[in-house]
Amino acid sequence: MEALIHDFFNIEVFIRVFPLVLNGLGMTLLVCAAVVPLGLGGGLIIAFGMQSRRRILRIPIMLQVDFFRAVPPLVLLIFIYSGLPFIGIRLSPYAAVCVAFLLNTSAYYGEVYRAGLESVAAGQAEAARSTGLTKLQTTLFVVLPQAVRNVLPDLISNTIEVVKLTALASVVGLPEMLYSSDMGRAMTQNASPIVLAAAIYLLMLWPVVRLVSRLEHRLGH
Amino acid sequence: MSSWSLLVETYFRADLIARFAPEIAKAMLVTVHLAALVVVSGIVAGLALAVVRSFQVRAINYLIVIAVDALRAFPPLVLILLFYFGLPGLGVVMSAFQVLWLALGLVLAAFAEEIFWAGILSVRKGQWEAARSTSLSFGQTLAHIVLPQAVRLTVAPLTNRTIGVTKNTALGGVIGVPEILSVASTGQSITGNSTPLMLGALAYVLLFIPLVVASRWLETRFAWRRV
Numbered sequence: 001m002e003a004l005i006h007d008f009f010n011i012e013v014f015i016r017v018f019p020l021v022l023n024g025l026g027m028t029l030l031v032c033a034a035v036v037p038l039g040l041g042g043g044l045i046i047a048f049g050m051q052s053r054r055r056i057l058r059i060p061i062m063l064q065v066d067f068f069r070a071v072p073p074l075v076l077l078i079f080i081y082s083g084l085p086f087i088g089i090r091l092s093p094y095a096a097v098c099v100a101f102l103l104n105t106s107a108y109y110g111e112v113y114r115a116g117l118e119s120v121a122a123g124q125a126e127a128a129r130s131t132g133l134t135k136l137q138t139t140l141f142v143v144l145p146q147a148v149r150n151v152l153p154d155l156i157s158n159t160i161e162v163v164k165l166t167a168l169a170s171v172v173g174l175p176e177m178l179y180s181s182d183m184g185r186a187m188t189q190n191a192s193p194i195v196l197a198a199a200i201y202l203l204m205l206w207p208v209v210r211l212v213s214r215l216e217h218r219l220g221h
Numbered sequence: 222m223s224s225w226s227l228l229v230e231t232y233f234r235a236d237l238i239a240r241f242a243p244e245i246a247k248a249m250l251v252t253v254h255l256a257a258l259v260v261v262s263g264i265v266a267g268l269a270l271a272v273v274r275s276f277q278v279r280a281i282n283y284l285i286v287i288a289v290d291a292l293r294a295f296p297p298l299v300l301i302l303l304f305y306f307g308l309p310g311l312g313v314v315m316s317a318f319q320v321l322w323l324a325l326g327l328v329l330a331a332f333a334e335e336i337f338w339a340g341i342l343s344v345r346k347g348q349w350e351a352a353r354s355t356s357l358s359f360g361q362t363l364a365h366i367v368l369p370q371a372v373r374l375t376v377a378p379l380t381n382r383t384i385g386v387t388k389n390t391a392l393g394g395v396i397g398v399p400e401i402l403s404v405a406s407t408g409q410s411i412t413g414n415s416t417p418l419m420l421g422a423l424a425y426v427l428l429f430i431p432l433v434v435a436s437r438w439l440e441t442r443f444a445w446r447r448v
Contacts, residue, residue, distance in 0.1 A: 194302055
């Protein structure tokens with residue numbers, strides 16, 4: 001028990017590394033602030049692309065989505081960060097993280113949106129068009145709002161995954177929360193800094209996890 | 222050098238392909254071995270937890286919900302580092318391979334529990350009542366009536382989630398498990414050439430594309446059944 005408290009819940013260590021971990025949290029949020037909106041936007045474009053009647057548009061996009069669902073995000077990140085410089089494309093850790101996670105996550109968001117768009121009955125769009133709305137208006141004001149509402153739990157759940165994904169940025173040396181807490185661990189020779197980071201992730205994400213779980217169970221009926 | 226030959230020289234150098242293909246193949250075995258262990262233990266544990274939860278013992282259910290929620294909120298890499306660096310201090314010594322198995326197995330178990338539980342909830346109450354009224358016990362009803370229907374609904378989401386969690390075996394390199402990514406990126410640093418990393422990425426595509434395609438197929442098939 002004493003070992004447990006000393007190694008995992010060491011108050012002294014918590015106090016010592018708190019500013020460091022908090023700095024890391026700032027970077028984690030900064031990555032999320034870029035990747036989540038970009039992913040949401042990119043995913044929407046992908047979803048509309050997959051719905052296209054033109055094969056020349058649809059098939060490459062589907063291949064792209066399957067490819068990024070098959071490749072682990074860390075592989076993508078390491079490839080972009082350390083593989084691309086060989087042909088002269090050198091990105092900062094922050095930019096590499098944003099690009100890698102954008103590619104990965106927009107594929108997932110795209111799949112979610114697609115399911116949402118497919119869940120809206122065709123009659124909705126037909127009715128909207130027959131009242132004189134343009135195609136764009138129909139999509140924006142009639143189809144999309146219903147589609148998003150239908151897949152809201154999945155959109156939120158994917159956003160949780162994005163926040164968790166940012167922890168991988170530590171591998172390429174971006175000083176986000178896991179990176180700084182692992183630095184703290186090395187500094188103090190104690191696992192408490194990582195417990196602190198885990199606690200902050202939990203604090204941030206638990207309410208959202210609960211929300212998704214409730215939404216899912218409600219919609220299941 | 223033309224840009225085409227630069228590309229080939231950087232990512233597809235024949236001699237390096239020949240040199241690293243066997244190593245990557247060996248690493249693929251490690252990844253597959255690990256993935257199989259994670260999938261089997263994670264799904265079995267998740268199903269067991271969902272079954273326990275259906276007995277509706279309040280204290281136990283709170284524990285399950287808290288554990289599952291927490292495991293869904295932690296980034297897997299945080300768990301891996303926590304176990305890897307923390308457990309030895311408590312006298313629990315595990316190899317990096319075992320740590321990875323434990324961490325990913327727990328994460329998959331948590332997601333699987335949620336999915337199975339949602340499946341169990343989606344079976345109509347009348348099914349329970351009808352089965353119980355024919356004098357089946359609670360356990361028999363669950364095993365023979367409810368679970369078969371519940372599991373059917375869970376196939377598509379469970380496949381997606383399983384692919385997601387299994388891809389995280391790539392995190393093993395961080396604690397020194399010789400899986401694909403680890404071997405590939407070591408190869409890149411040794412040779413100063415990206416060919417090994419490209420081989421690693423291709424290995425993942427080879428392993429996971431069939432699963433991704435299968436998940437697409439399952440999704441349409443089971444979506445059709447539900448209507």
